[in-house]
Amino acid sequence: MKTLVCLINCRLEIFAVHFDVDVAFCTRYRTVTFPTSRCCLDAWAMKLWAKPNVRFEYPKPPLHSSTTHHQNPWLPRAAAPRPTRLRHSLTAESTNATTFHGICYVVGDNIDTDQIIPAEYLTLVPSNPAEYEKLGSYALIGLPASYETRFIEPNEMKTKYSIVIGGDNFGCGSSREHAPVALGAAGVAAVVAESYARIFFRNSVATGEIYPLESEVRICEECKTGDVVTIELAESRLINHTTGKEYKLKPIGDAGPVIEAGGIFAYARKTGMIPSQSC
């Protein structure tokens, strides 16, 4: 409990700066706002940490600049350390780089977007909050029966696997943005594949929903569903704690800041391509 309290305080400091910030608290959907007063924040944070599989995420910048902010969210903050994306809170450490930690789900080559999110669910509109959640619950439901372990349990909305490991040409097929969105909404932080189809990769970066990381070797053949893994983004490294092996990943490069910013719009606002909103 003590550790938990320390963590909450650390997070609260960061939250307190951002009022009206859109948060993705188990989801990535942007328009869920959370309470602004300190005591409400405490209560809210308690609820947050009480939930299993909670992933803390660095709050995304406000979409509506109607309220003032104490500080430009993009300037480096000397006070608080940069928060970690935590999955299972097994090792609730905060580091200075972005790391993902959790159990992985392994798939094969050529996982096309129909398997990631079958066409019958495309009537759900990703920019609609309730439908965004529903999309997440159908992530990878199109995988054939040869995949004995389900990605999401029948009555669940989220997955327990925060990392997907794939082979070649992950995300091939349709251009449906519902594919990376469904994965992100389900709770996936990153996909590590040997290679990607271009539209899927592009959509992942544009939405900022998941990190599409590339491995140097066929990790999908050396990892099993349920293995505990850690991805260290800054070091471009994946560690499989279950097998004890480490793998080098290709650096995410310039796509990293875009995904971290929350997608191309947030990133484009930074460079002044889009005027900041006034509403």
Added chain:
Amino acid sequence: MASSSSFIANKKDLGLSALSSTSSPFSIPKCRKSISKKIVSVMAPQQSERKPATTGSVKIAMTMTEKILARASEKPQLSPGENVWVNVDTLMTHDVCGPGSIGIFKREFGDNAKVWDREKIVIIPDHYIFTTDERANRNVDILRDFCLEQNIKYFYDIKDLSNFKVNPDYKGVCHIALAQEGHCRPGEVLLGTDSHTCTAGAFGQFATGIGNTDAGFVLGTGKLLLKVPPTLRFVMDGEMPDYLLAKDLILQIIGEISVSGATYKSMEFVGTTVESLNMEERMTLCNMVVEAGGKNGVVPADSTTFKYLEDKTSVPYEPVYSDEQARFLSEYRFDISKLEPLVAKPHSPDNRALARECKDVKIDRVYIGSCTGGKTEDFMAAAKVFLASGKKVKVPTFLVPATQKVWMDVYSLPVPGSGGKTCSQIFEEAGCDTPANPSCGACLGGPKDTYARMNEPMVCVSTTNRNFPGRMGHKEGQIYLASPYTAAASALTGYVTDPREFL
């Protein structure tokens, strides 16, 4: 304007420069199957990114795709690997991705924002139309509300779902509608929220698929950041045998280079065979470029293109062509006379096999439709086979014309050699299902009540574009992709059949 520094940099995406880091400079990264190239490419030397203007260098020859993107980004010169902001000439969206793109547009630009150009956006409901699914119907309403609010010039609306003919604006499948309504023009940049947007490359333009977020961005700004792809050249010479169609050509190519063989690359189709193809056949060729992972496909514009466009558009256009000395990543040559009718077996478009070698595969149904195989020429081809046979089909045969125009052609155009019969008459005599409402139909499954959707595991020969598990509805469904000739021949025997049995 952002500089041309790497935006979405992905090591694999570096195209040319990434190649030098693999063992063989002539291999295409990640392509596992052996490539039977007769002519090996000229590969551009690895260069660091530098603006040509700054070097004062000699003008470098460019490929068609590079030229189109150079003009669209207002740059004199471009090389593969450069990231450039491109001015978009036309943006297309439909009922599946439109609402999401609109949602993002409003969220990011504001509820009262206006689109960048009300005349450059084409909104085409086509995917889930003839269904009782409430959300699907609501999505068309969302499109309508947006078009009214923004005064969008081109919205091919449908209100009365019980009878498509009473909807004068409704067209059908977006990629065919774009062509038929004159929105595809040589030299332009067309983006669409659908992977098969690459179909429009048949008109000698840069056309590719994008997601909702990118589309939302284009709606507001009229621009998008794109990376210039290197080009793979496919040279097809020789007279097209009368048992082959463009579908066989593209299945041959995809089988050759695999489903990731053209990832992040442009595919250029040239040669006397390509020149002999009509526009709809060229569209079939470019349609499945995405199935090889391709970014876009192009066919140089020629008299066939200009003739097709004559009565469809009065907007001036300027075609571009690859320079003599342009550098291609690889060049493939095919001797068309040696090719035979093909199928793509389950469950991948690159699982190529000769149709005649699958003659023992019993099938349960045949589906003729979609942007790939549901155009007027495709139905004419199927009718030709039924006519030649004179017999009835042995399995349920579903016909889904892509657009209203195609539907009308099926009911009015005489089939050569039939003594004046129309396709519809021939289909009826052969025992096919009545041609259905024009839309994407069951190509991608769709809501459960979609016509011809595969709701139980069965074997289907289809003129569509993908056969991954679950594509047409049921995960255990087996889909054999084929040309309209092969599909019709298969319907007549109840087994996968080479059309030469009848032609």
